[in-house]
Amino acid sequence: MSTLPRPESAARPDVADPVEPGDVVAPPVAERRRRPRRLVRAVVLLALAAATVVFVYPLLWLLSASFKPRADVFDNRLVPRTFTVENYLTVWDAAPIGLWLVNTVVVTVLAAVTVTVSSALVAWGFAFFRFRLRGPLFGLVLATMMLPGAVTLIPTFLIWNQLGLVGTNVPLWAGNLFGSAFYIFLLRQFFLGLPREPFEAARLDGANNWVMFWRLAVPLCRPALVLTLLFEAQAAWTDLMRPLIYLQDSDTFTIPRGLKALVDQFGPAGESQWEVVVTASVLTTVPMIVLFFVGQRHFVQGITTTGTKG
Structure with a gap:
């Protein structure tokens, strides 16, 4: 029985069938x-x-x-x-914007630095040391985040009033000396992700806990610390509630409190000079934009690396 010859393309699998004119070729x-x-x-x-x-x-x-x-x-x-x-000349003549900016910078720097240092120390203790009731105590710290800020306004005001500091800028930042539950949680999660081998080697070399914190932990967690600084700087720069409660003299006003005074004077209840209000808003917004762009790299790095281990 005779067989028909196979086409060369069928006999060789590496050779494709010839494409006839009019055929539709499917893409890869x-x-x-x-x-x-x-x-x-x-x-x-x-x-x-x-x-x-x-x-x-x-x-x-x-x-x-x-x-x-x-x-x-x-x-x-x-x-x-x-x-x-x-408008910019009018703003500088209508209000002490320069003094308000200086007050805000001082409050922002003090608030950001104090809360970063104090929160880092507490977070380091919860992350590095093993002691009894560590878990319940850390849970108690986190539970303070559930308290609305309005609950502690009156007791806190009474404390500062007894200390004779109402009317000054001290209540706007001194509370950060005791840390913040949110930043303690954030920094603790970062500390937990650090390798323990460098700390064990440092302990064998005779380093104490303070040296290990400042020489090893702080440099390794720089992105998280910068993130905390940026977060608190933004919160302190835009805070209006506490300046409304504690500040009474315009010489002690911060930028948010000063903007509130400008709105009262030039807004709908005053002279309706909105060009003055928007110009003052620009002057107070630009520093935050510059700060974000300066710390953008650390900000993104801190967001992406924090909380990867619990």
């Missing part, structure tokens, strides 16, 4: 898989761009309004029709 499998990924990536980038516009537009509007005359403040133009710097 990798290319078909790559197309949905490109579509998903394009949708994600479009969503991120839209979110960026939503978050950046108010800042751009605020910056633009600070260079507009009173009649054009609310015209929603990002490029001012009439450009003027008179």
Whole structure:
């Protein structure tokens, strides 16, 4: 029985069948898989761009309004029709912005440094040492986070009043000397992720606990410490509640308390000079933006590496 000769392409698996004119050639499998990924990536980038516009537009509007005359403040133009710097001169003449900025910087630095150091010491104790009731005590520290801030306002005010510090900036930062439950938890999680071998070697070399903390733990957890500094600096810079309670003289005002005074004077209940209010808002917002960009690398690193071990 005779057999038909097989085509050369069928006999050799490495040779593809010839493509006739008019045939539809399917794209490779990798290319078909790559197309949905490109579509998903394009949708994600479009969503991120839209979110960026939503978050950046108010800042751009605020910056633009600070260079507009009173009649054009609310015209929603990002490029001012009439450009003027008179608003900045008016703000410096209408209020002691420079003094308020100095007060805010002092309070922010003291609040950020004290809470970082005190929280780091407590977190180091909970992470490195083994002692009885360590778990219940740490749970008690975390339980203080469940208390609303309004619950402790009156008792705290009475304490500072007995000390004669109401009307000064001390109550705005001195409470951070005792640490913060949130930062203690954050730093403890970072300390738990550190290897113990360098500390055991340092102990064999005769280093005490204080030396191991400052020479080993602090350099290794620098991203978490910078993250704590940035968080507390932002919280202290924008805090309005405590300045409203404790500050009475305009010479001791911080920026949020000063902005409240400007809104009362130039806002709807006053002279309705909104160009002054928005200009003061720009002057108080720019330092936080600069601080974030300066510490952005440590901020991202601290977010990504904190809490990886519990």
